[in-house]
Amino acid sequence: MNNSLELINITKRYLHGRIEVLAIDRVSLAMRSGEVLLIMGPSGSGKTTLLSMMGCILKPTSGKIKIDEQVVSGMGEAELPDIRKKYFGFVFQSFNLFPSLTARENIELLLRLKGFRKESIMDESQSLIEKVELSKRADFLPHDLSGGEKQRVAIARALSGDPMIILADEPTANLDSRTGKEILLLLRKNAIEYGKAVAIVSHDPKADAVADRIIHLEDGRIKE
Ligand SMILES: Nc1ncnc2c1ncn2[C@@H]1O[C@H](COP(=O)(O)OP(=O)(O)OP(=O)(O)O)[C@@H](O)[C@H]1O
Ligand SMILES: [Mg+2]
Numbered sequence: 001m002n003n004s005l006e007l008i009n010i011t012k013r014y015l016h017g018r019i020e021v022l023a024i025d026r027v028s029l030a031m032r033s034g035e036v037l038l039i040m041g042p043s044g045s046g047k048t049t050l051l052s053m054m055g056c057i058l059k060p061t062s063g064k065i066k067i068d069e070q071v072v073s074g075m076g077e078a079e080l081p082d083i084r085k086k087y088f089g090f091v092f093q094s095f096n097l098f099p100s101l102t103a104r105e106n107i108e109l110l111l112r113l114k115g116f117r118k119e120s121i122m123d124e125s126q127s128l129i130e131k132v133e134l135s136k137r138a139d140f141l142p143h144d145l146s147g148g149e150k151q152r153v154a155i156a157r158a159l160s161g162d163p164m165i166i167l168a169d170e171p172t173a174n175l176d177s178r179t180g181k182e183i184l185l186l187l188r189k190n191a192i193e194y195g196k197a198v199a200i201v202s203h204d205p206k207a208d209a210v211a212d213r214i215i216h217l218e219d220g221r222i223k224e
Helices: 046-053 081-089 103-113 118-131 147-159 175-195 206-211
Strands: 003-016 019-032 036-040 062-067 088-092 164-168 199-203 213-218 221-223
Touching: 003 046, 019 147, 019 199, 019 221, 036 046, 036 147, 046 118, 046 199, 062 103, 081 118, 081 199, 088 147, 103 147, 118 147, 147 164, 147 175, 164 221, 175 199, 175 206
Parallel strands: 036 199, 036 213, 088 164, 164 199
Antiparallel strands: 003 019, 003 062, 213 221
């Protein structure tokens, strides 16, 4: 298995007025393709902060981040959007769909942003819709979809452009327990069938069933 993403001795300090918060404290970890990494820990332990740095949304205060052997932690805002588009798919607790666009249109919008050509967008969105088993609901607006279906749209969107790494922050927090399990299994299927590296932040005790590896964060440190 290859390392897709590597964090080396990452620290994140937030400055909140005069108060400094040490959110992540010297964390090192690697994500490998085909593997589901589960990040657990109490509220405030730094899970979202860690995931945001993994996805190059947030810059570490110190430490190094490598993707595909390329050091990205020193890059600036001019280069980072391309890195995010190329390597990452993001899934959030709150789905983040455009309410006036159907499931299919939500997916197509991201394909357009990722630079897909007009001629290929329809085929590509159809194939993503099939991947997440949403064919029957593809032309529904988010309002008319269940929570689990909305999360499937979000996962399809995250898979657009075939990124190496999928990062999901509490993807089942707004779902009932059965639907949550289906969503976790769908994420796992993607790791295995398409060789993605998947990281899931979750409080959900069911999540450990789909994980290959679990790390526990406590006060910004990985607990052994
Ligand atoms: N923008 C910010 N400015 C200052 N402090 C922040 C900021 N974002 C997060 N923090 C602090 O950093 C710590 C880690 O926050 P983080 O959101 O990563 O935790 P979490 O593990 O995701 O929590 P939860 O399970 O509640 O989502 C917390 O103490 C939080 O208050
Ligand atoms: Mg969080």
